[in-house]
Amino acid sequence: METPKKIVVVGAGLVGSLISIALKKRGHDVIVFEKRSDLRTEAMSAGKSINLILTAKGIRTVVKLGLWDQVQMILSPVIGRMMHSKTGEQAFQPYGKNHTECNYSVGRGDLNKLLLTEAEKSGVKIHFESSLSSIDFDNKKIILENNEVMNYDLIFGTDGSGSIARKELVLKIGSEASYKMEALGTDYKELLMPARANGEYAMDSKSLHIWPRGNHMLMALPNLDGSFTMTLYMPVQWYKDFEDKNKFKKYFEENYADVIPLMPDYLNDYYSRPHGFLGIVRMKPWVYQDKMVLLGDAAHAIVPFFGQGMNSGFLDIYALITLMDQYPNNYAKIFSEYDLEQKKNGDAIADLSLDNFIEMCDRVGDEKFLFRKKVEMKIEQSFPEKYRSRYGMVTYTLIPYYLAMEAGIIQDEILNELTQNTNSLDEINLTQAEKLIDEKLVPWFKKNNITVERYRP
Numbered sequence: 001m002e003t004p005k006k007i008v009v010v011g012a013g014l015v016g017s018l019i020s021i022a023l024k025k026r027g028h029d030v031i032v033f034e035k036r037s038d039l040r041t042e043a044m045s046a047g048k049s050i051n052l053i054l055t056a057k058g059i060r061t062v063v064k065l066g067l068w069d070q071v072q073m074i075l076s077p078v079i080g081r082m083m084h085s086k087t088g089e090q091a092f093q094p095y096g097k098n099h100t101e102c103n104y105s106v107g108r109g110d111l112n113k114l115l116l117t118e119a120e121k122s123g124v125k126i127h128f129e130s131s132l133s134s135i136d137f138d139n140k141k142i143i144l145e146n147n148e149v150m151n152y153d154l155i156f157g158t159d160g161s162g163s164i165a166r167k168e169l170v171l172k173i174g175s176e177a178s179y180k181m182e183a184l185g186t187d188y189k190e191l192l193m194p195a196r197a198n199g200e201y202a203m204d205s206k207s208l209h210i211w212p213r214g215n216h217m218l219m220a221l222p223n224l225d226g227s228f229t230m231t232l233y234m235p236v237q238w239y240k241d242f243e244d245k246n247k248f249k250k251y252f253e254e255n256y257a258d259v260i261p262l263m264p265d266y267l268n269d270y271y272s273r274p275h276g277f278l279g280i281v282r283m284k285p286w287v288y289q290d291k292m293v294l295l296g297d298a299a300h301a302i303v304p305f306f307g308q309g310m311n312s313g314f315l316d317i318y319a320l321i322t323l324m325d326q327y328p329n330n331y332a333k334i335f336s337e338y339d340l341e342q343k344k345n346g347d348a349i350a351d352l353s354l355d356n357f358i359e360m361c362d363r364v365g366d367e368k369f370l371f372r373k374k375v376e377m378k379i380e381q382s383f384p385e386k387y388r389s390r391y392g393m394v395t396y397t398l399i400p401y402y403l404a405m406e407a408g409i410i411q412d413e414i415l416n417e418l419t420q421n422t423n424s425l426d427e428i429n430l431t432q433a434e435k436l437i438d439e440k441l442v443p444w445f446k447k448n449n450i451t452v453e454r455y456r457p
Contacts, residue, residue: 002328004028008142008152010132011159012036014108015296015313017115019156022065022321024122032124033144035131035159040113051221051229052111053078053208053307054104055395056455058314063457064321070114075104076222082207088258092207093373101396101454103208103307105221107229132159135168137291154331155292158313161281161301169288177284184278184303184357186215188233191269193262195226202262203228210360213255217360230263232270239275278303280350287339290331293320300346305357306394312349312401316342341400348402352394367423372415374425379418379433386437386445387411388452396454403448410440 005028009020012034024030054062054075062068079102080094095101120126131145135155142150157165161181170177196202201222203209209220209228215235220228242248248270253260260266281301286294296313319342323334359369380387390408393399399407414436418428445452 002026002028002324005153006151007031007154007156008033008150009156009158010142010165011157011163011298012112012116012119012126012128013158013160013296014112014115014310015317016156016158017112017119018061018065018314019158019295019317019320020119020124020126021067021115021122022317023156024119024124025065026321026324030124031150032119032126033130033132033142034126034128036128038116038126038128039109040116051105051223051231052108052304052310053221054106055307055311056397057308057318058311059104059457060398060455061314061318064318067115067118068457070118071106071111072104074110074114074224075106076224077102077206078105078208078221079103079206080208082204082209084209084211084258086213086255086257091370093370094377095391095395101392102206103395105208105223107223108310110224132164132168135165135172135292137168137172137288140291154290157292157294157298158296159298161279161297163294163298165292166281166283166294166298169292169294170283172288173285178282179284180282182280182282183236184280184354185236186233186357187236187239187278188231188276189239189270190273190276191230191232191263191266193220193228193230193259194264199226201226201228211256211259212360216255218256218259219360230259230266233278242270245271280354282347282350284343285339286343286346287335290335293335293338295320299342300350302346302350302353303357304353305360306349306353308349308353308394308401312346315345344402345400348400348405349394352390352401352405371423371425372419375419375428376411376415378425378428379414379430379437382430383434383437385452386434386442393452397452398455399450399452403450407441407444407450410444414440 007023007028007030009016009030009032012032016032020030020032062071080092083091083093095103116126133143133145135142140152142152155165157163159165170179193202205222211218217233219231222228249267252266280303283299286299295316302309320338323337327333376389380389388397390404390411393404393407394401417436418433
C-alpha cells in the first residue's frame with residue numbers, strides 16, 4: 001500500500017481531472033488548481049471545443065478507473081470517413097474490419113464536465129480561477145498568482161500546451177531540458193451544422209465527414225443533439241485575407257457549396273468565433289527527479305488529425321498508475337520509467353498525427369492512395385490474425401504508438417510490392433500477400449511481442 005502523499009495537479013482539463021481521480025483512488029490527498037472558471041456553471045465558449053475521438057487506449061484507462069458506464073452515455077459512434085468532393089459526390093471509407101469497429105465522438109466540454117464531477121465525488125478538491133505562478137522545487141512549494149503558497153509532495157502538470165508547469169520545469173532543469181513548440185502553419189475555426197427542424201441529423205451521423213481540398217479542409221463530427229461540430233482548417237495567412245467577408249464567402253461557396261444549405265449561420269459562426277492555434281510540443285524530459293511529472297498536452301501536445309490527443313494523455317495516466325503498482329512509493333523509479341517509455345509514444349503520435357493531416361487534406365482524394373487503402377482492407381480481412389493497418393493498430397489495439405509507426409513502415413513495403421504493377425483489386429495476389437506478411441511482418445510482431453487483437457472494453 002502506498003504512503004498517502006499531498007499531490008498538486010495543475011490543470012483541470014480532461015487529463016488533469018482523470019489523473020486526479022486515479023490518484024484519489026490510491027488514497028492520496030489531491031488538490032487541483034485550474035486557471036479557468038468552472039465550466040459546469042457557464043456555457044462553454046463556442047468555437048473552442050473541437051469534438052474529440054475516444055479510442056482503445058483511452059477507453060482502457062476509463063475502464064480501469066471504473067468510469068466506462070458513465071462515459072459511454074455521452075459518446076456517438078463513428079464507423080468511417082465520408083469524403084465529400086467539390087462537386088458533391090460522397091465516398092465512404094470504413095475505419096475498421098467489416099463495418100464492425102468504430103470510434104466514439106465526444107464533446108470536449110461534456111466529457112470534461114463529467115470528469116470534474118466524478119473527481120469531486122471521489123474527494124478531490126478543485127480550485128477554479130487559481131493560476132500557478134511559480135514552483136519552488138527545493139522547498140516543495142507552489143506559488144499561485146494571488147501569492148498563496150502551498151506545500152506539496154508531488155506535482156502532476158496537466159495544464160495543456162501553454163503549460164506553466166512545463167515552463168517552471170524547464171527553468172529548473174536549465175540546459176538539460178529540451179523544449180520546442182512547432183507551429184503547424186494551419187489553424188482552425190469551429191462552425192456548426194445544426195440539427196434539422198425535427199431534431200434529426202442533416203448528414204450521416206455514423207461518419208466523420210471530410211471535405212479534402214489540398215492544403216485546407218472542412219471536417220464534421222456528430223453531437224448527441226443532432227448537430228455536427230464543423231472544423232475548418234486553413235493556412236494561417238488565409239485568416240488575415242478573410243477579414244474581407246466577401247472573400248471568405250466566395251471561398252466557402254467555391255469549396256463547400258454542398259454544406260451551405262445545411263449551415264445557415266456559417267458566416268456569423270466564422271466571424272464571431274475565435275481562431276484556434278495548432279502546433280506540436282516536443283519536450284524532454286517530462287519529469288524532475290521524484291518530485292514532478294508532466295502528462296498530456298503539457299508534455300506532448302499534438303495536432304488533432306489522428307484523433308489521439310486525448311487518448312495519448314489517457315495513455316500517460318494508464319502508464320503511470322501501472323508503474324505505481326509495480327514500484328509502490330518509489331517515485332524516482334516510477335517517473336524515470338514513465339519518461340523512458342512514454343516519451344517514445346509521445347514522439348511517435350506527434351509524427352503520426354502530422355502524417356494523417358497530409359492524408360486527410362490531400363491523399364484521401366488521390367486515386368492511387370484510395371486503391372492502396374482498398375488493397376490494405378482486403379488484406380486485413382483476409383488475414384485478420386496476421387495483419388492490422390497502421391490506423392487500426394493506433395486506434396483499435398493497445399499496441400504502443402511507436403511500435404505501430406515502425407510496423408507501418410514494413411506494411412508500406414508490402415503494399416508497394418503488391419500494387420506496383422496493377423490498379424485492379426481483382427489482380428491482387430493474396431498468396432503473394434500472405435508470403436510477404438509471413439516474411440516481413442509476422443517475425444517483427446513476434447520479436448516485439450505484439451498481437452493485433454482488438455481491445456474490447
